[in-house]
Amino acid sequence: MELLSVTDFLFYVFATLVVVSSALVVLMRGPINSAMFMILALVGVGGLFFLLNAYFLGIFQVLVYAGAIMVLFVFIIMMLGAQERLNLLPRHKYIGFLGLITFAVVLAGFAYVLSSQSSFSDLDLNTIEVATYSDSVDYSDFTTSVKSFGYSLFTKYLLPFQVAGFLLLVAMLGVVVLSRRFKATNREESK
Amino acid sequence: MNIGLDAFIILASILFSIGLLGVLIRRNVIVVFMCLELMLTASILALVAFSRYNDTMDGNIFVFFIITVAAAEVAVGLAVIVALYKRLHTVNIESFKQLKH
Numbered sequence: 001m002e003l004l005s006v007t008d009f010l011f012y013v014f015a016t017l018v019v020v021s022s023a024l025v026v027l028m029r030g031p032i033n034s035a036m037f038m039i040l041a042l043v044g045v046g047g048l049f050f051l052l053n054a055y056f057l058g059i060f061q062v063l064v065y066a067g068a069i070m071v072l073f074v075f076i077i078m079m080l081g082a083q084e085r086l087n088l089l090p091r092h093k094y095i096g097f098l099g100l101i102t103f104a105v106v107l108a109g110f111a112y113v114l115s116s117q118s119s120f121s122d123l124d125l126n127t128i129e130v131a132t133y134s135d136s137v138d139y140s141d142f143t144t145s146v147k148s149f150g151y152s153l154f155t156k157y158l159l160p161f162q163v164a165g166f167l168l169l170v171a172m173l174g175v176v177v178l179s180r181r182f183k184a185t186n187r188e189e190s191k
Numbered sequence: 192m193n194i195g196l197d198a199f200i201i202l203a204s205i206l207f208s209i210g211l212l213g214v215l216i217r218r219n220v221i222v223v224f225m226c227l228e229l230m231l232t233a234s235i236l237a238l239v240a241f242s243r244y245n246d247t248m249d250g251n252i253f254v255f256f257i258i259t260v261a262a263a264e265v266a267v268g269l270a271v272i273v274a275l276y277k278r279l280h281t282v283n284i285e286s287f288k289q290l291k292h
Binding site: 008018057068077079149167178 | 193194198199200201202204205206207208209210211212213215216217218219221222224225226228229232235236239240242243246247248249251252254255256258259260261262263264265266267269270271272273274276282285286
């Protein structure tokens with residue numbers, strides 16, 4: 001077997017890590033165990049982003065997805081005390097069986113599409129040009145700089161950017177409203 | 192790097208299928224939610240891989256928005272789960288039967 005290059009070897013390492021961790025998310029019993037393996041899977045995907053030369057996205061993924069969203073999950077699990085060691089399979093056995101069949105069907109569907117697609121292997125990695133931002137460069141070429149993110153976000157994707165900010169505001173309002181104590185409405189009916 | 196685009200897409204589809212299996216099988220509603228995030232992560236992996244191999248920045252930009260939407264969705268979803276837990280004192284999805292006919 002010929003020696004793999006470092007990036008190829010790292011791809012196999014991260015890919016194995018991600019697949020094993022995500023399988024364990026599904027299979028582990030307690031929710032905290034699933035959360036820990038989910039964090040590991042997300043960090044593995046961040047490593048794969050580094051291999052794809054998307055360095056900013058790799059750090060963004062680890063910081064935001066694994067570092068904020070999953071930490072929120074862990075907070076909620078610990079707050080609710082949701083450590084009930086439920087059995088893995090649902091109460092009715094046929095639900096687990098149907099779930100496995102759906103998994104197999106979806107995976108077979110992907111395999112069919114990927115095997116009939118012959119043009120993926122034609123795409124090669126381009127050498128990444130250093131962005132000079134002169135007038136003649138195409139701004140949507142792949143670069144590794146953060147500057148190109150900012151450029152695209154404020155010109156081509158300005159509307160989704162503003163809408164995403166609005167969405168975050170609405171989500172914050174929704175969370176505040178949902179966390180209120182709802183008093184019983186019996187008093188209003190008796191007046 | 193000698194890894195083709197095929198490998199990344201196969202990996203993303205495996206991740207997506209595992210997340211789907213988790214959503215269908217697990218009974219703890221928080222773990223169901225986590226497997227939903229796993230499906231989203233599979234899609235962003237496919238996006239970044241296609242963006243890299245097609246020499247475009249658009250896929251990377253779109254990942255921003257996906258992570259933003261995922262964060263907002265997780266916040267609101269967990270608030271709903273906490274409110275539900277305060278009422279029913281369980282996280283077992285098989286006991287959420289109030290809307291059942």
